[in-house]
Amino acid sequence: MRESELIAEICKHNAELAACGGAEVLVPPGDDMALVKLAGRRVLVAADQVIAGRHFALGTAMDLVARKALARNISDIAAMAGVPACAVATVALPASMPDHEVRALSDGLRAAALMFQCPVVGGDIGTHAAADGALVVSVSVLAEPGPTGRVVTRSGARVGDLLCVTGTLGDGWHPNGSGRHLSFTPRVAEALALVEALGDRLHAMIDISDGLARDAGHLAIASDVAVRIDAVQLPCADGAGWQAAVSTGEDYELAFACSGEPPASVAGTPVTVVGRFQESGGARVAVRVGTEEHDVSALGWEHGQ
Numbered sequence: 001m002r003e004s005e006l007i008a009e010i011c012k013h014n015a016e017l018a019a020c021g022g023a024e025v026l027v028p029p030g031d032d033m034a035l036v037k038l039a040g041r042r043v044l045v046a047a048d049q050v051i052a053g054r055h056f057a058l059g060t061a062m063d064l065v066a067r068k069a070l071a072r073n074i075s076d077i078a079a080m081a082g083v084p085a086c087a088v089a090t091v092a093l094p095a096s097m098p099d100h101e102v103r104a105l106s107d108g109l110r111a112a113a114l115m116f117q118c119p120v121v122g123g124d125i126g127t128h129a130a131a132d133g134a135l136v137v138s139v140s141v142l143a144e145p146g147p148t149g150r151v152v153t154r155s156g157a158r159v160g161d162l163l164c165v166t167g168t169l170g171d172g173w174h175p176n177g178s179g180r181h182l183s184f185t186p187r188v189a190e191a192l193a194l195v196e197a198l199g200d201r202l203h204a205m206i207d208i209s210d211g212l213a214r215d216a217g218h219l220a221i222a223s224d225v226a227v228r229i230d231a232v233q234l235p236c237a238d239g240a241g242w243q244a245a246v247s248t249g250e251d252y253e254l255a256f257a258c259s260g261e262p263p264a265s266v267a268g269t270p271v272t273v274v275g276r277f278q279e280s281g282g283a284r285v286a287v288r289v290g291t292e293e294h295d296v297s298a299l300g301w302e303h304g305q
């Protein structure tokens with residue numbers, strides 16, 4: 001089953017959450033994080049994992065694996081315009097993993113926690129019964145809304161809004177497993193600066209983990225609109241063409257919908273207008289290249305494939 005199909009199945013039961021008791025669910029499954037109300041305070045919560053051979057190549061240094069495991073969760077916090085609070089981590093170790101690698105993983109998590117100001121406050125360590133079981137690092141994060149109290153979801157993009165991105169696109173993941181996905185800095189400061197600069201003109205936001213085509217599609221679907229990207233506007237990373245810029249996963253930049261022009265940069269990171277939201281009907285996500293229009297709704301990185 002594809003990741004997107006499973007998530008759609010899970011979201012069918014969102015209405016049941018209100019009847020479960022416990023926390024009041026303000027943003028249910030289907031966004032970058034859930035938003036719940038606990039003891040009168042709104043708290044963001046999410047979990048994400050990295051699996052050897054899927055999210056990092058075998059042979060990747062353990063400090064980079066640990067950094068990515070935490071950083072991709074922090075990127076989801078940025079997508080909601082939240083501020084990291086703390087994390088817990090679980091690790092499934094291959095039985096054959098040497099002690100020095102286990103230590104490097106642990107040290108790497110601690111270093112990443114310091115770097116991203118998100119302490120790892122607990123978790124669990126297990127070992128596969130099989131010697132060749134894949135290393136899995138799963139992290140859950142808690143976060144709070146930023147100083148303005150604003151939480152930005154995927155829904156809210158309107159017809160006529162601009163689609164904008166931070167940074168550059170297309171070099172997140174190289175076929176040999178290298179790329180920015182191992183070293184990116186989540187755009188937490190940029191997201192908070194966007195909320196500050198745009199206020200109510202910021203309508204929806206997501207982080208680009210599956211490629212711009214797929215993630216702009218997530219904004220469009222959640223907002224019941226369509227979106228057209230202009231290839232010539234894309235801030236392509238060195239060596240990347242428009243196809244890579246819209247389909248390479250793991251850029252971990254922000255994509256957002258706003259009315260009116262965005263600032264040229266936020267927190268030192270460039271912002272680029274790459275498209276416009278329009279009436280739904282026809283392709284959900286299209287890229288205009290010269291006089292041609294390509295339907296790219298199905299492009300992008302599906303982690304569950």
Ligand SMILES: [Mg+2]
Pocket residue numbers: 032075076079206207208209
């Ligand atoms: Mg995300």
